[in-house]
Amino acid sequence: MILIVSAKLGTASRDKGTAAQGGKGSFISAIPSDIISTVEFNHTGELLATGDKGGRVVIFQREPESKNEPYSQGEYNVYSTFQSHEPEFDYLKSLEIEEKINKIKWLPQQNAAHSLLSTNDKTIKLWKITERDKRPEGYNLKDEEGKLKDLSTVTSLQVPVLKPMDLMVEVTPRRIFANGHTYHVNSISVNSDCETYMSADDLRINLWHLAITDRSFNIVDIKPANMEDLTEVITASEFHPHHCNLFVYSSSKGSLRLCDMRASALCDKHSKLYEEPEDPSNRSFFSEIISSVSDVKFSHSGRYMLTRDYLTVKVWDLNMETKPVETYQVHDYLRSKLCSLYENDCIFDKFECAWNGSDSVIMTGAYNNFFRMFDRNTKRDVTLEASRESSKPRAILKPRRVCVGGKRRKDDISVDSLDFTKKILHTAWHPTENIIAIAATNNLYIFQDKVNSEMH
Amino acid sequence: MGEEEGLHQTQLLDTMFVRGLKRKCFDGEEDIEGTLAGIKAIPSYNLQRQSLLDMSLVKLQLCHMLVEPNLCRSVLIANTVRQIQEEMTQDGTWQMINTQSTGQTSLDRLVSTDILCRSSREQAEGKQVPGYSNFNKDFEDDQTQDSSETMSTASSVQAPRNLQSNVWEMENPQENRGNFQKSLDQIFETLENKSPNSVEDLFSEVDNSYYDLDTMLTGMMSNTKMGHCDGLETFSSPTTTTSNSNCKSDLNELDHIVEILVES
Numbered sequence: 001m002i003l004i005v006s007a008k009l010g011t012a013s014r015d016k017g018t019a020a021q022g023g024k025g026s027f028i029s030a031i032p033s034d035i036i037s038t039v040e041f042n043h044t045g046e047l048l049a050t051g052d053k054g055g056r057v058v059i060f061q062r063e064p065e066s067k068n069e070p071y072s073q074g075e076y077n078v079y080s081t082f083q084s085h086e087p088e089f090d091y092l093k094s095l096e097i098e099e100k101i102n103k104i105k106w107l108p109q110q111n112a113a114h115s116l117l118s119t120n121d122k123t124i125k126l127w128k129i130t131e132r133d134k135r136p137e138g139y140n141l142k143d144e145e146g147k148l149k150d151l152s153t154v155t156s157l158q159v160p161v162l163k164p165m166d167l168m169v170e171v172t173p174r175r176i177f178a179n180g181h182t183y184h185v186n187s188i189s190v191n192s193d194c195e196t197y198m199s200a201d202d203l204r205i206n207l208w209h210l211a212i213t214d215r216s217f218n219i220v221d222i223k224p225a226n227m228e229d230l231t232e233v234i235t236a237s238e239f240h241p242h243h244c245n246l247f248v249y250s251s252s253k254g255s256l257r258l259c260d261m262r263a264s265a266l267c268d269k270h271s272k273l274y275e276e277p278e279d280p281s282n283r284s285f286f287s288e289i290i291s292s293v294s295d296v297k298f299s300h301s302g303r304y305m306l307t308r309d310y311l312t313v314k315v316w317d318l319n320m321e322t323k324p325v326e327t328y329q330v331h332d333y334l335r336s337k338l339c340s341l342y343e344n345d346c347i348f349d350k351f352e353c354a355w356n357g358s359d360s361v362i363m364t365g366a367y368n369n370f371f372r373m374f375d376r377n378t379k380r381d382v383t384l385e386a387s388r389e390s391s392k393p394r395a396i397l398k399p400r401r402v403c404v405g406g407k408r409r410k411d412d413i414s415v416d417s418l419d420f421t422k423k424i425l426h427t428a429w430h431p432t433e434n435i436i437a438i439a440a441t442n443n444l445y446i447f448q449d450k451v452n453s454e455m456h
Numbered sequence: 457m458g459e460e461e462g463l464h465q466t467q468l469l470d471t472m473f474v475r476g477l478k479r480k481c482f483d484g485e486e487d488i489e490g491t492l493a494g495i496k497a498i499p500s501y502n503l504q505r506q507s508l509l510d511m512s513l514v515k516l517q518l519c520h521m522l523v524e525p526n527l528c529r530s531v532l533i534a535n536t537v538r539q540i541q542e543e544m545t546q547d548g549t550w551q552m553i554n555t556q557s558t559g560q561t562s563l564d565r566l567v568s569t570d571i572l573c574r575s576s577r578e579q580a581e582g583k584q585v586p587g588y589s590n591f592n593k594d595f596e597d598d599q600t601q602d603s604s605e606t607m608s609t610a611s612s613v614q615a616p617r618n619l620q621s622n623v624w625e626m627e628n629p630q631e632n633r634g635n636f637q638k639s640l641d642q643i644f645e646t647l648e649n650k651s652p653n654s655v656e657d658l659f660s661e662v663d664n665s666y667y668d669l670d671t672m673l674t675g676m677m678s679n680t681k682m683g684h685c686d687g688l689e690t691f692s693s694p695t696t697t698t699s700n701s702n703c704k705s706d707l708n709e710l711d712h713i714v715e716i717l718v719e720s
Binding site: 286 | 532535
């Protein structure tokens, strides 16, 4: 088995009050916090950013491992909280623009500061996060409180000196990329060239330069001339991790398109089209809906792509367009419940998926606060639950099982008693270590592997 | 092939609707309860399909009235509706259901979608007939094809926008079909806020939705000429990049128009 997760649980609180100074490993907050809408580790895994429905971003930082407790790895504590987006009103359409953060993507760190992109439905913002732990003291013209000194009292000159102060984390908006999208932005992706990034909405994908906010280049446009002919939308997109000219986008019809920006300025013609033919024995009126890809992620190696549709996760080899190389059933027991799930709209839930650092394990969320992990090598899978009851700090997560009739073991959950309001849509995996972040509605769970991970 | 598929689907729907699950599906549908009240056995495939169609239409109407409809969801539901209707057309049940004299059920359904459609119906009054005839022509073309193929082809409306009298029009109450097609049309139209007037002609080369106009206006004001130009590029030639001159002439024309609009 891959990992017996987890040795330690940190349910960090995300209340509004504690701003820059995060507390130490605080647990469930009494103050109701907003529904988490995105989770993302930075490139080293030291920082973890979450965005919520209220337009807020909370960044967690991993504490360095303490020498006193050599067996405990660093916990994640609140590092900074800031309001990224505010609700806006579109006067022309008389519609509100939600402040919900749809995606956060970190930029690779190039100096002491950290930068990230956050986006709501319409506007992308570049934020710079800096630390300040020193303050200049001993000004000539100002006193300690900043008031101007009476010049007659100044008799000698002094050089201001930097004195240490309590750590302060400052977050400033550096760029605002607005007015680029008519439709709702569903994904952003930073290019490996570290200069450009792309943003995708339902019908178009734009390429931006990180330093230029007043223009963007449209690279994909699938809007039909007549909106009544619209039958397919873009659901997710991502740049290739190594090749700065390649990107992929997924559609609501279950297809993936790999595009090469060298081929033409407007990438409406894909270089490769990845599509699996429909299984005629499973066909129903819901076939198209459940084939809609909700997330696409390149593997770290760049050789594979991971897609999530309603019932499965699939691994695609970039070199093979006809079908995925691996398919994993996330919750096939829902196949007989599609009508109910269509009625209560759950069938439209967009689950995300994630690779581990070595691309050997994939993870995705499900209902009832369950999440699933699949080991590509051993072909074993596990279902785990992110809930307060089953996750005491430092407890080992117990695998869960959904029974579909027939033999029912103790602790099994029956399909009919699954809670469809408790959905895990957003999950993230640390870039190198076995640490995962799970967003369960408005709680964030961080699970770490036991120290002795001889499994790999 | 069609028969096999029909059987598979029946089995599938049966599984879906058995075990009390059908209650969850149908409880919210007041117009359906009347139909099923007297039926003790498992509802027929046709009825299940009809109720799925009704449920989908309600969903479309609801999202039509919401503040910010989720385009992906709307498109998926609309595709499902088209798929059902295509199948019903192939079966000939579309015709049957609407000409039955036990039209109580039909009328109930008509009323419910009618009420929901009302606010938007006035808006798109002028578009009713052309849209309707397009839809019919489309089905005529597709009747001979495999249903799996028609899922994608049925959605592309190719007929010119003119009145065509055909067998469908004569035998079926226009209202039901008109309502239905209007629902689909309205979803996307309202999302686009098309204005069917002379302004359309000015922007004939360009997408004539209010929202894109907004984007263009905003773009003009904040000097996003590059993005603006790209937008025009895609409209005039979707697959290749346009030359500078093409872009510039369109821009000049639009410049002029926008100046007038902005100044007024």
